[in-house]
Amino acid sequence: MNTTKRGFAYQLWDFFCSLRLSIFLLIGLALVSIIGTIIPQGNPPQEYLQTISETKFKLYQQLGFFDMYHSWWFILLLYFLTLNLICCSIKRLPRVWKIISEPVLVMDDRFETSLSITRDVKMTGAAASIKDQIVSFLKQEFAEPVVTEVNGEYHLFAQKHAWCRLGVYVVHFSIIIVFIGAIIGSFAGYKGYVNIPEGGSISRVVTRNGKAVDLGFAVRCEKFSVAFYDTGAPKEFKSLLTVLENGQPVAGKQNIPVIVNEPLTYKGVTFYQSSYGPSDEGASYHISVKNRKTGAATQITARQGERVALPGGAFLSVMEGTADVRPFMKDFDGPGAQVEFTPPGGQPQPFVILGDKYQSFNEQHGGDLVLTLASLDQKFYTGLQVAKDPGVLVVWLGCALMVVGICMAFFMSHKRLWARVTDGSVTFGGSASKNPAGFELSFDELMQKLNKG
Amino acid sequence: MNALLFSSTLVVYVAATVVYLSYLVKPRDVLGRVGQGLVAVGFLVHLGFTLNRYLVAGHTPITNLHESLSFFSLAIVGTFIIFERRYRAAILGSFIIPLALLILVLSIGFSNGIMPLNPALKSKWLFVHTVMAFLGYAAFAVSFAVSIMYLIQSHFLKKRRLGSLFQKLPPLDILDEISYRCLTFGFPLLTFAIISGAIWAETAWGTYWSWDPKETWSLITWFIYAALLHGRLTTGWRGRKAAWLSILGFVIVLFTFLGVNLLMSGLHSYR
Numbered sequence: 001m002n003t004t005k006r007g008f009a010y011q012l013w014d015f016f017c018s019l020r021l022s023i024f025l026l027i028g029l030a031l032v033s034i035i036g037t038i039i040p041q042g043n044p045p046q047e048y049l050q051t052i053s054e055t056k057f058k059l060y061q062q063l064g065f066f067d068m069y070h071s072w073w074f075i076l077l078l079y080f081l082t083l084n085l086i087c088c089s090i091k092r093l094p095r096v097w098k099i100i101s102e103p104v105l106v107m108d109d110r111f112e113t114s115l116s117i118t119r120d121v122k123m124t125g126a127a128a129s130i131k132d133q134i135v136s137f138l139k140q141e142f143a144e145p146v147v148t149e150v151n152g153e154y155h156l157f158a159q160k161h162a163w164c165r166l167g168v169y170v171v172h173f174s175i176i177i178v179f180i181g182a183i184i185g186s187f188a189g190y191k192g193y194v195n196i197p198e199g200g201s202i203s204r205v206v207t208r209n210g211k212a213v214d215l216g217f218a219v220r221c222e223k224f225s226v227a228f229y230d231t232g233a234p235k236e237f238k239s240l241l242t243v244l245e246n247g248q249p250v251a252g253k254q255n256i257p258v259i260v261n262e263p264l265t266y267k268g269v270t271f272y273q274s275s276y277g278p279s280d281e282g283a284s285y286h287i288s289v290k291n292r293k294t295g296a297a298t299q300i301t302a303r304q305g306e307r308v309a310l311p312g313g314a315f316l317s318v319m320e321g322t323a324d325v326r327p328f329m330k331d332f333d334g335p336g337a338q339v340e341f342t343p344p345g346g347q348p349q350p351f352v353i354l355g356d357k358y359q360s361f362n363e364q365h366g367g368d369l370v371l372t373l374a375s376l377d378q379k380f381y382t383g384l385q386v387a388k389d390p391g392v393l394v395v396w397l398g399c400a401l402m403v404v405g406i407c408m409a410f411f412m413s414h415k416r417l418w419a420r421v422t423d424g425s426v427t428f429g430g431s432a433s434k435n436p437a438g439f440e441l442s443f444d445e446l447m448q449k450l451n452k453g
Numbered sequence: 454m455n456a457l458l459f460s461s462t463l464v465v466y467v468a469a470t471v472v473y474l475s476y477l478v479k480p481r482d483v484l485g486r487v488g489q490g491l492v493a494v495g496f497l498v499h500l501g502f503t504l505n506r507y508l509v510a511g512h513t514p515i516t517n518l519h520e521s522l523s524f525f526s527l528a529i530v531g532t533f534i535i536f537e538r539r540y541r542a543a544i545l546g547s548f549i550i551p552l553a554l555l556i557l558v559l560s561i562g563f564s565n566g567i568m569p570l571n572p573a574l575k576s577k578w579l580f581v582h583t584v585m586a587f588l589g590y591a592a593f594a595v596s597f598a599v600s601i602m603y604l605i606q607s608h609f610l611k612k613r614r615l616g617s618l619f620q621k622l623p624p625l626d627i628l629d630e631i632s633y634r635c636l637t638f639g640f641p642l643l644t645f646a647i648i649s650g651a652i653w654a655e656t657a658w659g660t661y662w663s664w665d666p667k668e669t670w671s672l673i674t675w676f677i678y679a680a681l682l683h684g685r686l687t688t689g690w691r692g693r694k695a696a697w698l699s700i701l702g703f704v705i706v707l708f709t710f711l712g713v714n715l716l717m718s719g720l721h722s723y724r
Contacts, residue, residue, distance in 0.1 A: 019687050023680045030676035030705075037666040037717060069664045182662075191660065229569040236572055260572035261657045272659035273572075385659040395661060399648045406641045434637075437630070 016087040025081045032077070036068040082179055085172045093169055099414075100162045105148045106155040107418035107429050115418075115429040116436060117443050121450065122425050127154055131421045137450060142417060156419040165433060167408025174401035181394030189389035196221035197279040197381040201244060205386045215269060218244040222255055224276055224380040232327035236260075237273050239382040258384075268388055275383030283378040285318045285337055287353070290370045292363075299374070312368060313344035323378050325354065332358065335373050343367045415439060455509065458502035459523075459565075465495035466530075466554045469546070477547040480621040485543030492550060496534060499527045499557075510567045515583035516574055518714060522560035524583075525710070528591030529553040532635075536595060540631055544621045548598040578653035582646055586671075589642030590706050593678075596635035597703035600696035603628040607693060629691055632699055640678050647671055666717040670709040677702045 015021060039060065040047075048057050048066065064071025104111060112118055123130050131147065131154040138145045138158050145158035190213055192205040201220035205213050222240040229235045236259055243253035243266050250266075258264045263272040283304050289311065290297040300316075302308045307317045321337030322328065329336065334355035342348045351365040353373045362372050413434035420427045428447065432439035469491035476484040503524060506514040514520045533549045602622055609619045622628070650668070651661040662668060681698045684690035690698075 019683055022683050023687075026676045026680035026683070030673045030680070033669050033673050033676070036664060037669050037713075041664065069669075231569065233569060234572060235569065236575075261576045261653075263656060263659065270659065272657070274659070387659045389660075392655065392661065396652075399651065403645065403648065406644055410637050410641045435634070 013087065016083055017091045019088070021084050022081075022088065025077060025084060029077055029081065032068075032074065035065055039065050039068070041069070042067055078179070082176060085175065089169050089172050096165050096169075100165060103157060103159060103162070103416070104418075105146055105157045106150060107157075107420050107427070111418075112420075112427070112429055115431055117430045117440055119428045119443075119447055120425060121428065121447065124424065127152065127421050127423050130424075130426060131156070134419055134421060134426060134450075138417065138419070141446060141449060142415075145417075145419070152422075154419075154421040156421065157416070159414065159416045161412050162414050164408045164412035165414050167405050167410070167412070170405030171402055171409055172405075174398045174405055177398030177401060178395050179398075181391040181396075181398055184391030184394055185389040186391075189387070189391060191389075192386045193274070193383065194386055195277075195381045195383050196239075198222070198224055198379050200381075217250075217267065218247070219266075219271065219384075220244055221382050224382040226276060226380075228324055228326055230326070237276055237382075239273055239276075239384070241271065268390060270387050270389075272385040272387070273382070274385040276380050277383065279379040279381040283321055283376045285321055285376045286374040287316070287318075287337075288356075288372045288374050290372070292368055292370060310369060314367065314369060315342040316340070316371070319350070321373070321376055321378070323376060332361075334358075335376050337373050337376065339371070341366055341371070410434075413439065417443075455502065455505055456565075458498060458505060462495055462499040462502055463554075463557060465491055465498060466526075466550065466557060469495055470551045470554045473543075473546040473550050476543065476621075477618065480544070480617050482543075485546070488546050488550070489537065489543060492530060492534065492546060496527070496530045499523075499530065503527055506567070512570055512574075513580040513583060514567075515587065516570065516579070517563065517568060518711075519560045519563040519565045521583070521587065521710070522556055522563070525587050525590060525594075526553045526557040526560070528587045529556065529594045532588075532591045532595050532638075536631060536635070540623065540627065542623045542627075542631075544602070544623070545595075545599070545631075548602055549595055552594060552598055573657050576653055576657065578649055578656075582649045582653055585642050585649060586646035589639045589646055590710060592635045592639030592642060593699075593703050593706050596632045596639060596699045599628055599632040599635065600699040603632065603696040604693065607696075625692065629695065632696065633685065636678060636682060636699070640675075640682060643671070643675055643678065647675060666713045667709070670705070670713050674702065674705050674709050677705055 043066070045057070048060075052060070060066060064073065068074055107115075123133070125133075134156060135145055135147065138156065143158040143160045145156040148155040148157070190205075190207040190209075190211070192207040192213065194202050194205050196202050196219065198221055201218045203215050203218040205215060207213055220242045222242055224237075224239050226237050227235040239258045240255045241258050241264055242255060243250045243264075253264075253266060256264050258271060258273050260273050263270045265271075285302045285304070287300050287302060288297055289300060291311070296311075298311060300308055300310070302316065302318050304318055304320065307315055310316055317340050319338040319340060321335065323335050325332050325334065325336035329352075332354060334357055336352055336354045338350065338352055340348045340350050346367075349365065353362055353365075353371045356372050356374065359370075359372070363370050365371070413432045415432045416430065418429040420429075428443075430439065430443045469488055472484055472488040472491060476488060503514060506520070515524050529549060530553045533545060533553070537543065537545050603625060606619065606622045606625055606628060609615065609622075610625070623631075647668075650671075654663065654668075655661040677698070681690075681695060681702060684698065685695060
């Protein structure tokens with residue numbers, strides 16, 4: 001009973017230590033990750049039902065395909081990978097540690113044959129004097145050697161960058177740190193979204209899970225502005241935000257410009273510029289109305305959707321408008337509005353009016369009147385992504401460790417040199433943990449230097 | 454100026470491709486040297502084109518498919534020059550240069566206008582993130598080409614067809630080593646690109662990871678190459694098996710780069 005139990009534990013340990021499991025998990029994770037890039041994630045059910053049948057929908061829902069990267073089986077695969085790399089590291093680390101801390105100091109004949117690079121060099125003098133020469137040479141050109149005397153022969157050993165062998169384990173460890181950061185974020189943080197109209201403020205955020213979170217402070221949107229390139233493509237979205245504590249602005253957190261790539265952080269909560277739109281209030285349009293015959297001009301102000309009486313019995317309502325028509329009308333700029341003009345006793349006529357730069361354009365419509373859009377006051381709301389993630393710093397720590405570990409593991413090599421000194425000759429041996437061809441070149445250079453010196 | 458530099462690059466690469474392909478048919482050393490010279494000239498002109506565009510646009514010129522395909526091609530040629538010098542194997546050019554040319558030709562298919570930057574791209578991470586990603590992709594591309602050479606060479610050995618091409622192709626263990634060396638550059642670069650992307654996403658989108666198709670596919674690429682690197686630690690995953698996996702890896706790289714941009718919508722849909 002006891003032996004089978006122990007046998008099972010060993011089998012389990014071996015299973016989690018195996019490199020085959022790592023490869024299986026890596027390829028498995030790669031394959032299943034594809035699902036979530038083909039099936040859209042997190043859409044409302046109606047949208048899925050438009051493209052797939054109900055049985056398929058239910059099946060996919062059961063399998064968690066609509067939020068696949070948070071499904072139990074995907075998380076389980078990640079836990080297996082973590083367990084696997086912990087076990088692999090525990091199993092292999094002591095062996096690697098031994099190579100670093102207890103290096104082979106003496107190159108005997110058997111060890112020599114196991115090395116891929118060896119050279120014999122003839123030198124004049126007795127073993128002891130050659131030894132001193134080689135020691136100072138290695139100290140200068142490579143690293144300080146350890147000298148061991150065995151039966152009148154001197155054995156020298158020198159090494160460089162031994163600790164880079166730990167790089168792999170630093171990377172493994174860093175992945176665990178990143179996972180820990182992600183777990184902290186998922187339990188202690190939240191992500192949400194708010195719209196704040198210009199002049200308005202909020203103190204609660206509804207998270208993606210539908211929970212309302214009290215911020216403990218308020219954020220006011222002082223102003224929102226959007227700028228466009230000549231092509232009509234958006235150039236910059238900018239919100240001016242003020243943080244309020246108990247209704248009072250917080251010093252140093254007033255009128256902070258928030259643009260994409262430059263968020264505002266206060267008390268661990270970060271606000272990111274994400275979207276914008278016209279606020280519910282609608283815009284006010286300042287329109288100048290000129291009589292074609294008399295030349296008499298008046299100014300009127302119309303709210304969006306409001307029906308306004310014009311001189312001479314006509315009516316006007318503004319359907320919608322924009323401060324910059326470039327994205328909608330090629331070769332035009334400035335303000336523009338879609339209006340519905342009703343001449344006295346006539347049918348409503350829809351058309352577009354522009355700024356005073358485009359008089360001839362505006363003169364095409366309006367019967368007896370010429371309508372020009374002088375300006376508009378557009379009120380916007382700003383759409384902000386709100387996130388609190390106390391795990392982010394842990395994730396960055398993991399990433400930094402990963403960069404260090406990867407540099408150690410891929411760009412550095414543990415180089416070792418042995419020398420056996422006898423009367424009149426030295427035998428060198430060398431090995432490197434990476435790029436043996438490159439090491440052989442530098443090994444030969446070292447030998448040439450020794451011959452010249 | 455920009456258009457002239459681009460078409461000059463194209464002409465030189467076409468010439469280099471012709472020379473390297475004839476080298477494949479008739480492996481004369483002089484052809485290898487001519488190809489080498491042409492590639493060096495082509496690379497410099499191409500680099501000039503890229504720098505000129507950087508100055509004209511005022512930002513890293515890797516913001517749409519035209520620019521990124523061109524930079525990908527430049528990175529492949531640069532990586533090729535380094536490896537060709539190191540391993541003194543002109544025949545590498547017969548496989549890599551046509552690939553670089555093909556990618557540059559593909560870039561013609563996309564609008565070459567210099568577009569103003571959209572707000573999300575206005576960041577100092579644009580340079581770091583895109584350059585790392587494409588240098589990594591280039592290393593994977595060279596590994597892909599070398600893996601194909603490996604499979605051809607091992608086919609020759611199996612069939613005992615030891616002709617002139619066999620003589621020119623490096624021995625199997627050297628090809629395996631070059632392919633592996635490429636991965637030891639490609640994998641770290643891909644990792645750095647993903648990390649810098651995460652930092653950028655955190656400041657731009659408010660989350661360091663959002664399972665956007667581009668993020669997910671770059672992670673898939675990372676998983677595959679991680680599997681390949683770990684596979685090499687066990688016996689039996691070197692040589693042919695590693696070559697096939699490297700080819701598969703590069704197909705996934707191409708999908709991560711082009712497939713995601715063209716077929717999937719997401720935060721990275723830059724055309």
